[in-house]
Amino acid sequence: MNPNPYINEDLQALAETVRRFADEKIKPGFLERDKTREFDRALLREMGELGFICPEVPEAFGGLGMGCVAAGVIHEEIARADLSFSYLNLLASLNSQILYKYGKPEVVRPWLDKIREGRAICAIALTEPRGGSDAANLRLRVERDGDFYVINGEKTSISAADQADITVVFGRTGTPEDGAHGVTALLVPMDTPGLTTSRFDCHGQRSIGRGSIFFENVRVPVSHRLGDENKGFVQVMHGFDYSRSLIGLQCLAVARAALDETWEYITQRQAFGQPLSAFQGVTHPLAQYDTEVEGARLVCLQGLWLKDQGLPHSAEAGMAKWWGPKLAYDVIHQCLLCFGHGGYDRGLMEQRLRDVLGFQIGDGTAQIMKTIIARTRAGRKNVPA
Ligand SMILES: Cc1cc2nc3c(=O)[nH]c(=O)nc-3n(C[C@H](O)[C@H](O)[C@H](O)COP(=O)(O)OP(=O)(O)OC[C@H]3O[C@@H](n4cnc5c(N)ncnc54)[C@H](O)[C@@H]3O)c2cc1C
Numbered sequence: 106m107n108p109n110p111y112i113n114e115d116l117q118a119l120a121e122t123v124r125r126f127a128d129e130k131i132k133p134g135f136l137e138r139d140k141t142r143e144f145d146r147a148l149l150r151e152m153g154e155l156g157f158i159c160p161e162v163p164e165a166f167g168g169l170g171m172g173c174v175a176a177g178v179i180h181e182e183i184a185r186a187d188l189s190f191s192y193l194n195l196l197a198s199l200n201s202q203i204l205y206k207y208g209k210p211e212v213v214r215p216w217l218d219k220i221r222e223g224r225a226i227c228a229i230a231l232t233e234p235r236g237g238s239d240a241a242n243l244r245l246r247v248e249r250d251g252d253f254y255v256i257n258g259e260k261t262s263i264s265a266a267d268q269a270d271i272t273v274v275f276g277r278t279g280t281p282e283d284g285a286h287g288v289t290a291l292l293v294p295m296d297t298p299g300l301t302t303s304r305f306d307c308h309g310q311r312s313i314g315r316g317s318i319f320f321e322n323v324r325v326p327v328s329h330r331l332g333d334e335n336k337g338f339v340q341v342m343h344g345f346d347y348s349r350s351l352i353g354l355q356c357l358a359v360a361r362a363a364l365d366e367t368w369e370y371i372t373q374r375q376a377f378g379q380p381l382s383a384f385q386g387v388t389h390p391l392a393q394y395d396t397e398v399e400g401a402r403l404v405c406l407q408g409l410w411l412k413d414q415g416l417p418h419s420a421e422a423g424m425a426k427w428w429g430p431k432l433a434y435d436v437i438h439q440c441l442l443c444f445g446h447g448g449y450d451r452g453l454m455e456q457r458l459r460d461v462l463g464f465q466i467g468d469g470t471a472q473i474m475k476t477i478i479a480r481t482r483a484g485r486k487n488v489p490a
Contacts, residue, residue, distance in 0.1 A: 109403065109406070111174055111406040111410050116174065119175060119178055119179070120182055123157060123182035124182045124185070126152075126155065127185060127187075128186060131148065131183060132187065134148075134187070135187045135453070135456070136451075136452070136456060138187065139311045139312060139456055140311075141312070142304075142312055142314055143268075144193065144312045144313065150222065151223070152183075154222065156169055157179050157194070158197045158220065158221050159176065159194070159202075159221055160175050160179065161176040161198065161202075162201050162202075162221060166205040167218050168221060173409040173410075173412045173413050174406060174410055176409070177354050177409045180194050180198075181355065181357075181358040184355035185359065185361065187312075188356070188359050188457070188460040188461060189310045189311065189312040189460060190312070191355050192310060192313045193223075193226060193313075195351055196226060196228065196265065196269075198348070199344055199345070199351075200228075201217055201220055201221065201227075202347060203344050204227075204292065207290065207331040207332040208331050209328050209329075209330075211328075212292065212328050216271055216292070225271065226265055226268060226269045226270055226271075227271045227272060228263050228269035228271075228273070230272050230274045230275065232261055232263065233258070233259065233260060234261050234317075237262065238469070238470060238472070238473050240338075240342075241284050241288065242284070243276070244258065245258035245275070245320065246258050246276065247277060247278045247289055247291065249278070250324070252327050253324045253325065253326055253327065254276075254289070254325050254326075255322055255323070255324050256276055256291070256293070256322075256325070257321060257322060257323075258276070258320055259317055259319050260274065260318045260320075261317040261318075262467075263315060263316060264314070264467065265314065265315075266314070266315060266318050267302040267303070267304045267314065268313070268314065269295055270295055270296075271292060271293065271295060272293050273290060273293075273331060274290070274292075275289075275337055275338060276288065276291065277289075279335050283335065285339055285342075286335055286336070288335065288339075289330060290330070290331040290332055290338075290341045291337075292330075293323065293325050293329065294325075297323050297324070298324075299320060299321040299322045299323040299324070300318065301319045302316050302319070303317045304316040307463070308463070309456070309458075309459030309461070309463050310459075345422075346412070346418055346422040348468055349408070349422035349474070350405050350422045350425045351405075351409075352426055352430065352467075353401065353404070353424075353425030353426055353428065353429025353430070354402065354406070354409075354425070355429075356430045356432075356433035356434075356461045357401055357402050357405065357429050357433055359437065359460065359461055360398050360432065360436040360461070361398055362457075363436060363440040363441075363454060364391065364395055364398065364440060366440070367391060368382075368391065370444060371387055371388070371391075371443055374445075387443060390439050391439065394435065394436040397432055398432065398433075401428050401429055404424050404425050404428065405421075405425040405429060407421050408421035417481075419477060420477070420478050423474040423481075424474070424478060426464075426469060426474045427475060430461055430462075430465045434458065437457045437458045438458060440454060441454040441455065
């Protein structure tokens with residue numbers, strides 16, 4: 106990756122180390138994992154042992170305290186090799202932050218260690234069959250029964266639903282009229298009795314996969330609550346600003362890989378007695394996308410840098426989340442065309458195209474991100490929905 110004001114020498118060295126690991130260990134299985142629809146647990150552990158999973162977790166919680174920009178650098182390098190594999194980094198970073206901020210230490214600490222070491226995967230379950238954009242309107246039933254919460258209902262479109270070991274679940278403890286103020290977040294081990302899962306046949310990101318999680322009288326101790334009762338949505342949802350910047354970086358790293366390969370290819374491939382690079386019709390679209398990728402990457406890094414400084418970054422995160430995946434899709438599409446008929450075969454480019462498309466929907470669509478940006482600029486009361 107190009108150095109810039111956010112990436113000092115240490116982070117550049119980190120990026121190079123992660124890239125060597127990703128090139129050697131993760132890239133070779135990129136196409137195969139799409140077919141088998143499984144990721145490699147041993148490789149995940151190796152990544153954990155090297156400190157490449159949620160390195161931003163503060164030392165007080167067993168982490169390395171390296172900051173969110175460092176986490177972003179790692180996300181980029183893993184995504185460059187395989188976007189789906191870097192989904193594991195994303196889930197680890199997003200969920201670890203929720204666990205250490207809002208969980209009871211005696212409950213969450215063992216899970217935090219396992220996630221960081223690559224020995225456990227934590228999913229996040231917000232979306233329901235009735236809709237995901239209007240997230241505060243969720244209906245999964247959570248009722249208090251003494252020292253337990255009892256959960257009933259379905260979450261759907263949950264990444265890694267059938268591969269995760271635990272999940273953060275948002276359910277309704279208040280009334281539907283309470284909206285965002287009647288939602289409680291819980292940490293639920295996936296082997297809890299009454300919990301079952303399904304797996305969808307996804308267009309991309311197939312080694313992670315998505316599916317439903319069904320809850321039938323699933324009981325979790327009250328100690329597994331994350332944040333306060335009825336405040337789960339308001340408190341915990343702030344964490345999504347973090348994942349949005351990371352998603353932008355992940356997708357743009359895939360776009361960068363596609364661009365690098367395409368620049369190389371067009372100097373080799375001949376047409377009309379010249380390399381393709383002799384034709385401005387080939388180079389100018391690539392030059393334009395290259396410019397936009399460099400710019401969009403800075404927006405993502407800015408979001409992470411602001412987070413590291415403890416400063417507001419919701420608008421930057423929203424920008425990263427809608428722009429990064431959309432731009433990456435357009436870039437890879439253009440790159441694929443430069444490869445002619447070869448780009449249309451099953452292979453690197455078409456899989457990248459399928460993989461990045463998922464992030465135009467997952468974690469919130471462009472419309473929802475633009476509403477968030479509009480609210481930070483024009484004020485929430487002036488931008489109702
Ligand atoms: C690859 C992938 C991974 C995912 N992983 C997870 C996960 O791990 N956990 C999880 O909880 N969910 C996950 N999801 C679900 C995802 O968060 C939802 O799909 C998303 O929030 C949109 O919700 P929806 O699909 O119900 O669309 P809807 O809410 O039904 O929206 C449909 C369309 O209408 C538009 N729309 C809706 N409301 C408005 C509005 N007010 N203004 C303008 N346009 C609007 C939307 O932008 C969208 O284009 C994932 C989805 C995908 C594709």
